[in-house]
Amino acid sequence: MAGVDYLADERNKAEFDVDSMKIVWAGSRHTFEVADRISKLVANDPAFRKDDRPMLPRKELFKNTLRKAAYAWKRIIELRLTEEEASKLRFFVDEPAYTDLHWGMFVPALKGQCTDEQQSKWLPLAYKMQIIGCYAQTELGHGSNVQGLETTATFDPQTDEFVIHSPTLTSSKWWPGGLGKASTHAVVYARLITDGKDHGVHGFIVQLRSMEDHKPLPGITVGDIGMKFGNGAYNTMDNGVLTFDHVRIPRDQMMMRVSQVTREGKYKQSDVPRQLVYGTMVYVRQQIVADASCALSKAVCIATRYSAVRRQFGSQNGGPETQVIDYKTQQNRLFPLLASAYAFRFVGEWLKWLYTDVTQRLAANDFSTLPEAHACTAGLKSLTTTATADGIEECRKLCGGHGYLCTSGLPELFAVYVPACTYEGDNVVLLLQVARFLMKTVSQIGSGKQPVGTIAYMGRVEHLLKSRCSVQRAEDWLNPSQVLEAFEARATRMSVSCGQNLSKFSNPEEGFAELSADLVEAAVAHCQLIVVSKFLEKLQQDIPGEGVKQLLQAVCGIYYLSLLHKHQGDFLATSYITPKQAALASDQLRALYSKVRPNAIALVDSFNYTDHFLGSILGCYDGNVYPKLYEAAKKDPLNDTVVPDGYHEYLKPLLKQQLHSAKL
Amino acid sequence: MAGVDYLADERNKAEFDVDSMKIVWAGSRHTFEVADRISKLVANDPAFRKDDRPMLPRKELFKNTLRKAAYAWKRIIELRLTEEEASKLRFFVDEPAYTDLHWGMFVPALKGQCTDEQQSKWLPLAYKMQIIGCYAQTELGHGSNVQGLETTATFDPQTDEFVIHSPTLTSSKWWPGGLGKASTHAVVYARLITDGKDHGVHGFIVQLRSMEDHKPLPGITVGDIGMKFGNGAYNTMDNGVLTFDHVRIPRDQMMMRVSQVTREGKYKQSDVPRQLVYGTMVYVRQQIVADASCALSKAVCIATRYSAVRRQFGSQNGGPETQVIDYKTQQNRLFPLLASAYAFRFVGEWLKWLYTDVTQRLAANDFSTLPEAHACTAGLKSLTTTATADGIEECRKLCGGHGYLCTSGLPELFAVYVPACTYEGDNVVLLLQVARFLMKTVSQIGSGKQPVGTIAYMGRVEHLLKSRCSVQRAEDWLNPSQVLEAFEARATRMSVSCGQNLSKFSNPEEGFAELSADLVEAAVAHCQLIVVSKFLEKLQQDIPGEGVKQLLQAVCGIYYLSLLHKHQGDFLATSYITPKQAALASDQLRALYSKVRPNAIALVDSFNYTDHFLGSILGCYDGNVYPKLYEAAKKDPLNDTVVPDGYHEYLKPLLKQQLHSAKL
Ligand SMILES: Cc1cc2nc3c(=O)[nH]c(=O)nc-3n(C[C@H](O)[C@H](O)[C@H](O)COP(=O)(O)OP(=O)(O)OC[C@H]3O[C@@H](n4cnc5c(N)ncnc54)[C@H](O)[C@@H]3O)c2cc1C
Ligand SMILES: Cc1cc2nc3c(=O)[nH]c(=O)nc-3n(C[C@H](O)[C@H](O)[C@H](O)COP(=O)(O)OP(=O)(O)OC[C@H]3O[C@@H](n4cnc5c(N)ncnc54)[C@H](O)[C@@H]3O)c2cc1C
Known part of the structure; x- marks a missing residue:
């Protein structure tokens, strides 16, 4: 069966140029080429094998990591890799090790x-x-x-x-x-x-x-x-x-x-100036956002491919059953995550730019954008890591029972990812920082101080408090300026309302503490707006490749409309949209699912992940899932013998009713 | 330090009689006494030790489980335990084993x-x-x-x-x-x-x-x-x-x-009659709901105790820092989960009654309540397991970094629990079954057929479609009939609206497929209503013990108001409540958090879990967390030596720049 591509039909359905999309995903042709070359180098080297990890006891596991780290360093030297290539190599080795902290924090x-x-x-x-x-x-x-x-x-x-x-x-x-x-x-x-x-x-x-x-x-x-x-x-x-x-x-x-x-x-x-430390912080956080899009895209790639392989129910006249990816509930859970992976990728790219911008300003002793950059990176770290952790687990559930096997790759991906919600700032603590920044901005409204950067929209507070959504048909929700205003109005109204409620407290700190749950929601609304606006900005750019931009538009639509639906309480409570307009958003969202469906496999192929990097039988490129699951099961140490260790001591005496004399 | 209770102050704050609450939680004095006795028996027997599990490689782990299962059986025979006691013993041994399937599915x-x-x-x-x-x-x-x-x-x-x-x-x-x-x-x-x-x-x-x-x-x-x-x-x-x-x-x-x-x-x-199989199904599902409340209550117990131990920020004049349980964001994440644990406990109790009822009816060839019982148990299985899986992970995050350690008990609790969302019916597939039942009920409205049991409210569809919420002050949200009608109106409106949208399709199956995401949401609304109504019914009963009922009323309020807030989009979109009323609900919710706060530790003490059963250092009864974490760390096999295995092969040559000649 080797060489058969069980997902070939799916790949043939794609309505866009996958090679171009790969470059969009990577950020540039150069980055794509480096990643492609280095990921294959790692994948083809048996010394970097990682599928045995779940089975190793701690000591062996750790020793093996020491070996891989040393070997990776040896290869880096032998191949005279550039700094960029070396860091990509460590990335594709895909195993947490002391080198992460050495290069990522110590240096x-x-x-x-x-x-x-x-x-x-x-x-x-x-x-x-x-x-x-x-x-x-x-x-x-x-x-x-x-x-x-x-x-x-x-x-x-x-x-x-x-x-x-x-x-x-x-x-x-x-x-x-x-x-x-x-x-x-x-x-x-x-x-x-x-x-x-x-x-x-x-x-x-x-x-x-x-x-x-x-x-x-x-x-x-x-x-x-x-x-x-x-x-x-x-x-x-x-x-x-x-x-x-x-x-x-x-x-x-x-x-x-x-x-x-x-x-x-x-x-x-x-x-x-002390503020210099913020430069490092922006750097570390943009890295975390980039990692979020990577982890989420891995999970989405696995769940998408497996959802196309897996068939369940719906067989008619003895024909094949329905691919589970064709169920609207499956799409409704999966496609917003696929869209989030792209959204986080693009906001991560923008954060790279922000880092350069902040660094240059710091060099010129310009600290004016720091509070905004600080709030924005704190918020995006929190937003993307929370969504990614939840998203990986949802992808696991999307794979049904088989997602629970280590060979699906999803349990390990989840377990290794979740601390990102805690380290480099607990996500709730970070959102509270964003909220402080928002309240400060709100309190300065009318003082003449113009908000800048990602909070600039608050400068239009009067308009945003008054305006009403003008969507009349489902398609109107594809209009970027309509969408942007909806997210801006929601974020503004939530912040302003928090500000008003705060002003009722004589002690502002007490008020902040008491209302902190609402404040966190306002912070989330602000951060989601940033991600949506950066995705929309990306689509303003020239994006080459047949059909690529159209597909990204659909993906972007799924991102913001699924957010809008999930948080429709915010949009309705602030009275920017009507229940009817919310329903139209759902209609449009469903239409976009249908648009994306034939392109789903190609959209995850565009991540260009090797089977080694994915580390998942359910997500393997060729879709030949079942024989591989079967073969992998045989390798479990428990299968070394048909009769298990312990039978004579613990099962036989029980079955033979001789436990009374057994030593247990 | 042995014997010091670091949570004594917290325990002294309780405004209700914990011993009475223990009996409410257990269901009866008899159940409490059996559970108390058997859980201590297990906890005090070193043969049932379980803290070494995360460190054991698969083969040893499995062999050890065989040992424990045999030993448990031996004890059951030696002590001549009743069936009830034997099953409690297996429960408190708290280790998945072949015996679960033998007793729970095979028999x-x-x-x-x-x-x-x-x-x-x-x-x-x-x-x-x-x-x-x-x-x-x-x-x-x-x-x-x-x-x-x-x-x-x-x-x-x-x-x-x-x-x-x-x-x-x-x-x-x-x-x-x-x-x-x-x-x-x-x-x-x-x-x-x-x-x-x-x-x-x-x-x-x-x-x-x-x-x-x-x-x-x-x-x-x-x-x-x-x-x-x-x-x-x-x-x-x-x-x-x-x-x-x-x-x-x-x-x-x-x-x-x-x-x-x-x-x-x-x-x-x-x-x-074939329908007999449904009896077993109701039985198995009520068990799963009971297990959900157990797993969630364990996680909540750990996170609540640790949140009272953990202090971070807010020190004034060198005094102690703030207990993190005093942060409103922490309460807003934790207390709804605490409330859910209680809610699931009571709905589980009611399901036990339903099982008896169904069995008796089946014996009398009365199949009339079966479709309703089927939909209701399917929905409750889905609702409670999803909420529990998510809730455990949220509890882990509530413990900050230390929640990520195996010794917190939360990683294992999560990993062992999550498949409950998949086995005995994938949760989304089950909700689709509930949705079918709802659509059938909606389509029969006006046909004279009166809906019964948990769907009886649909009999008042006309009223529920017309009425408006009459809440005017935050306290009005404490009125059970107001609340019930709000949840009924929301569920009815969502179902009816789905029904109307379905009728626009010429092929009903196609319509069902296309609208399935909305249908799942309607099903969730229906199931949440069931849980809320069973909690409210419970509070109609006589509940002895000082302050017990009052506390449970507050807990119930937290359950439904947090749901209402989370799903305010539904309530607003169906126009049953106004944004103002939604805001009042949040105000009332905050007030209930303050009411519950001093009782939080006592509310989790009421579960009466031994430290053995909890399996968590962060959740230990005496709150003496830090020394225990420190001691536990020492036991990791990696700490057998100060210089790790692999130093000579993989670290020394790297540090000494001699990798070129190293064998890796
Ligand atoms: C820990 C564990 C223990 C188990 N123990 C046992 C056991 O003792 N005995 C036993 O026989 N089995 C057991 N199982 C198997 C279990 O019952 C199945 O995994 C479960 O029924 C789910 O089926 P599946 O894995 O085929 O999921 P799938 O049906 O393949 O689900 C994959 C995805 O497709 C979606 N999907 C499927 N059908 C539809 C549809 N019609 N509409 C919309 N979406 C759909 C699902 O929602 C899911 O997202 C166990 C499983 C686990 C994980
Ligand atoms: C895998 C992993 C790797 C790590 N690596 C490193 C490392 O290399 N170097 C290093 O120095 N550290 C490292 N850390 C530690 C990490 O930085 C901390 O765990 C993190 O900063 C969170 O702090 P905490 O654990 O004290 O959480 P806590 O602050 O104790 O959080 C507990 C709970 O309290 C809440 N809370 C706390 N303060 C407030 C507040 N003011 N308002 C409202 N709620 C609040 C939190 O939201 C959380 O729910 C690592 C942690 C992990 C899990």
Whole structure:
């Protein structure tokens, strides 16, 4: 059967040029080519096999990750890969490892928070991986509230050193990835204390382990925090626990770009603006949004292909049954997720631009857009990761029983993905930050201060509060300006209404606390508007390739109309639309499902994922699902013998009613 | 620190009598006492330890489950437990095992589908566990569509036998629990063929393995289907694959209560009504609803206790930080789930009554309530399992980073629970069945046929279509009849509107398919109404214990008002309520959160779960979370050594830049 494409019919139905769509998805021809080449390189190398992960016990699993990370680094050097290629290679190896934190947090922290002198000392070591670093911020007792960290770094002017110490159990560092077993160094966040005065939390470079034998240095206790959600999944990572017993580090290992401690123990700010740290934050968050679209698109690819393979009910006169993708309920669950994957991709692309923009402005000492950029990235991180986590699980359910097997790839994808809702800012805490920004904007309305960037629409508050949706036929919902105004009006009205309710409280903080659930909903409305508007903006651009733009228009329509339907309570409660207009939106949405249906497989093929990267039998490219499921089952260790281990001790005595004398 | 209760303050705040609430939760004093006694018996027996599960590789995990199942059976015999006690014991052992299917599916199938003669042969063997049975219905190719099963059972009049055969790969039995390794027998569903004629799917008792050495009998190939979602979790179960190569069984192993094959090979119906099978179905589904409230209440108990322990932000003047349970956003996510756990408990109790009622009616040949009972149980199974699966994951997120650790108990609870959305009827397929029933009811309106039971409200369709909500102040939302009418009006209007839209299609089936997403929403509205109305009915009863009823009223209010808010689009679109009334509902909801807050810990204490059963450090009774997390981490196998396995092979050469010569 090798070589047969069971999804060929589906592929032939496509009404657009898949190769062009692949480039749109990748962002550019260059990015596409690099990704295509590197993903195949990884997929074709048996050393990067990953289907055995769910079966490995923790120790073997972790050891195997160490092997892969070393091998990947070896290949990167041998093949003289560029930085872009190397990072793509790690991406396609698709296994959480200490290298993620080394490259993704440790190196950026050094770059962002060290002086030039410090950078020239530490960066070359990190670049060559002569040291392995992690990012040790969170403690057992404090995650969201970074200002509450308890670890101390007390300056000792006698020796020109800082003494790093863990005064309580809850001050133990807890969670940092790569800390438990692999890292030799860490960026440690601790309360800086000079001369008895607490200056709040600052970053320090601390060596954890001997470079000779990898043993923890004196005063340092370090280990792994134990198993996490799922088989395989994030258990390849050594999230760690770390305590310090008066560990001394030289003064120049405080990261001194923004503030410094002098030889005399004087604390002072440098002339580098503090706001610089926001640059790193925008960078990290745009990465998370990009990862969201990647994780969601994997899940959607699996569920879409399997929904075309799976047939259930509806056979007429002995003919084949209906492909489950043809059921409108299946489409109604699946296609909005497919659309979200595209939407997140495009908003992620825009965030890349935003990062460049913010960086340039910071360089020019222009901090004017920072609050808006901060709110917008916080909100988009929250929105996209929540939707992706939920979406992966929905994709699993869309695969019926078989989705529950590890070989479907979906359980591991879910388990490995969900912490994204928590790390780099708990999603609810982030939405509350967005809400603060919104309330500030609302309170400044009329003060003459014009809102900028993604919040610019609030400048038209008067119009948006008054206007009414003018949709009269279902097709009117395809009009971008109608749609944009609907989302703007909803977001504005929710924010303004929160603002009004807040003003009834004499204590604004109490009001904010009391109304925080409503505020979070207003924040979500604002963030959804951003995603919708960036998708619509994308469609204003020239997009080459036959049928590509038309399809993306349909996909975009599915994105905003499914949101509109899901949140129709908001739109109706703020009286921007009528029940009749909401019903027309649903009609239009159904019509778009039919438009997208024949293109569904091609739309997920456009992600250009290898079977290795997808890691799913249900999602395999050729659709030959059943024989592969059958073959994979045979490999479970339980099938090593037909009669299971334990039969003689535990089943036979039970069946033979001889338990009374059995040792159990 | 042993013995200190870190949640004592919280417990002292309770405004109701917890002991009385425990009895309300359990259903009766007797049930409470049995559960209390048996759960402690299990918790105090180290043989039932379960915290090591996430760390065990599959083979050891499974062997350990075999041990526990045998040991449990041994204890059941030694202690001469009643049937009720024995089933509670299995419940509190809390580990999926072949015994679940033996007692939960195999035995009921024998009881429901075998003749008295057959029962007297097979039941004693099953009761003593001299045979172990499973329920083999689903195949690789067919789950939801049972009528599409491909396995054949062909009658051979020559030998008076059935020949059981798997004609295709997709006809392999796939998923049955207990099948892979433990079962000696199975109830197998196959197409009955006599004299070349296909009579559709029927059940057969088939011996799978030798009673001597447990080896599969000739013609039988059987094994495990491999790893499933999560660590530990459902991997203690041997879901199996099974194929038949012309396996012969005696004719009297067809389950012949409802239809029979004679010695001559004639197929005939017995005089026992087919509808009898519905009795079993109602039974199984009420069990699933009860399990939903149990799983959700576990998750809620963990998240509630931890939310009272966890403090983050809001420290003033060096005082302690705010307990995260005091944040309104946390309450807004957590308390509706707490309320759902109670709501599902009470609707589950009512379903038990419904089962008795249906059984009695069936015995009296009264089939009149069957369609309604069928729709109602299908819908409630779907509603409660979906809400529970989502709710567990939300509870995990409510615990921030630490919820992601296996020791929080939540990852395993989620992974083990989610298949409930798929087995015993895929939740969307079930809602479509409810929708069919609703459309039938709508189409009969005015025909004089009065809808009964949970759909009786449709009898007042005219009133419900006309009336408007009369709420004027937030407190009006505490009025049960106001609330009931709101949910009835919403459900009626959605159904009637679907009915009207359907009537525009010339082909009703096409219409149903096209509008199925709307139909599913109407079905959900109907099911939510049932849960709300059963909760309100419960509150009409006499409920002893100081403050108990008042608290339950608040909890009930949270249940329906949070639903109303979540689905306000439905209520607004059907124009039963105004935006102003929706806002008043939110105000009332917030007030109820404040009412419940001081009682939150006592409300979850009322579940009376032991720490063993909860299986969560974050949810431990005494709230002493941090030291326990710390101790548990040390036990991870990765911490056997400070320098990890693999350092010499994979880390040292990397750090020392000697990878070129390393074997990887
Ligand atoms: C897989 C994983 C990897 C990680 N990697 C790292 C790493 O490499 N380095 C590192 O330093 N850390 C790491 N972390 C830690 C992570 O950053 C924290 O878990 C995260 O910041 C959330 O903090 P928390 O766990 O304290 O949650 P908490 O703040 O305790 O959240 C608990 C609950 O309280 C709520 N809450 C908290 N504050 C408020 C508020 N003000 N208002 C309303 N609600 C509130 C939250 O919404 C949540 O529901 C990792 C975590 C995970 C799960
Ligand atoms: C943990 C577990 C234990 C199990 N134990 C047993 C057991 O002991 N014995 C046994 O016999 N079986 C068992 N099963 C199998 C289980 O009963 C089936 O998985 C279940 O019936 C769902 O069927 P399916 O897998 O074929 O899903 P499918 O029907 O293939 O569902 C795939 C998708 O198609 C959709 N779909 C299907 N039909 C329609 C339709 N008509 N309209 C709209 N959408 C549709 C579904 O909603 C779903 O999104 C078990 C399964 C699991 C996961």
